[in-house]
Amino acid sequence: MDILEDLDVLRTFRNDIEEIRGFNSRRMRMIRRPKQYKKRMNPLQDLSESDFRQRYRFSKANMLKIIDILRNDLRVDRCGGSIPVELQVMSVIRYWGRHEIQEDCADIHGMSQQTLSYLSKKVGIALASKSSIYIQMPLSLRAQIFRLTIYNKNLNPYVDSHMLLEP
Template sequence: MEDIQRFQRSLKDFDYFKDFQCFLNIKHNSRARATHIKKRNPRFNPLTDLNEHKFRLKYRYTKENLRRIIEIVRDDLEIEYFEPLKREQVPIDLQILSAIRLWGGTEHPKLTAMAHGVSLRTLAKITRRVASVLSSKASRYIRMPATLSEKERSGSAFQAIANMPQVIGALLQTTVRFQPENCAPDLDGEELLPALTSREEELHIQIVCDAAHKIRDLDIRLIDEQSMLTDTEMFGLSKIKDRFEQNEFRGRILLGNEMVRCSSSLFTPVRFPRNQSEELYNHAHAVTYASARKCLNLLMSRFGILATEIQGSHGSAKQTITALAILHNMAMEWVDPSIDTEQNISPFNSTFFNSIGRSPKSGDDNNRRQFIKTHFAC
């Protein structure tokens, strides 16, 4: 009987030992998980990890203004976030920051992706998403003066430059290259990476800016190699020309360069001035029109990607350019000091070159002739 009792006690001892082992295993696993969590590096946050100077160099805005952009875009970006990433989701703030840093063109895209802990493919998806959300706000941030007071303020600002009256905008055209992407597997075969096609295409961009270098109208068209249209023909296809023909801006004019044809609403320089009045007009035109050149130079200085090429489809490239125009207008409105607006930016020479460079035939200059006689007569 005593032997049976001893045997039962030993069985209980074994049960206690097993319970103790389970306790030790649980404690060990919890410590391992805690150690693993502690070893995980926190995600890079440029708003806190970079000083103001380095932040401006990389992100082309002050921290304060980029926080404002994040707040403007955040809600829409969260709504549009319909396709979750396979790995850990990138915070909304870092999505916006990484897209703007890529557009700044201050480094190789792979370095931008590495800095934010994402792959090139993920960075491409992020930038397309951010560009889509920003471009949807174009009607709010890119618009011509609508009310009478807005038109008068715009005209007064231009007239204050060189006493050129009735001007409501300066028009300039240029081209930007883009390359469509294909998807190719990486070396490990685990992820699809963007691969450039051999085909390179161009977009024709027409902007109308005001005296404060803000973009007031934007027209983007794919250049068809089969029918290379001149700048004048491109202007004829734009909505802004229709708006002037419909007398929406009655009594006001646009200024254009020598690559477009003079018309009743678009005044260009006199190619061969014959008297002092025309020379005075040409001088006032050149000084006033410098606003358009400087606007384009400021846009490219802030977003270096425009000087290289944009990757993506025709539609995504248009959205990216529209997004950059909106971001440019925000910077102008907030007087963002991230890029030096005077250093190496000549208002008389644009860093963009127009690929459609055929000089137009003489246009309808009767209105211009009367304008010169009225405002620039000696």
């Protein structure tokens, strides 16, 4: 009896080894398809001034100022298909300004929806960190009263909220 049990254990062990060998050879035959990066364009170079303004709600000069303000706070990942800071800022501003669907806006800029979502957070934090430099409340009492008058008149605090891009 012991010899027959030992033979069964040995056969089971041998079958397990053959199965493992077959698994490894099947796995080696599976070839991973190469990653395909989406085509990206540079809107600053490829679009006319009027087309750029229509799509991004800023002139090219003002967009370049915003990009320069945020350049030190945003970084370019060197692994994979890195996204330049210019494209990071422009894609997020277009997404915010036009209220586009993330997936559509990301496809237009040659990135995934998850990347655009991640960039929206990064650019939002970078902009918020600069708010104390570029957004200032009026210092004089007369200017404060004027601001409150506009606020009460329009009942909308966002009507007069444009900011200068120069400190």
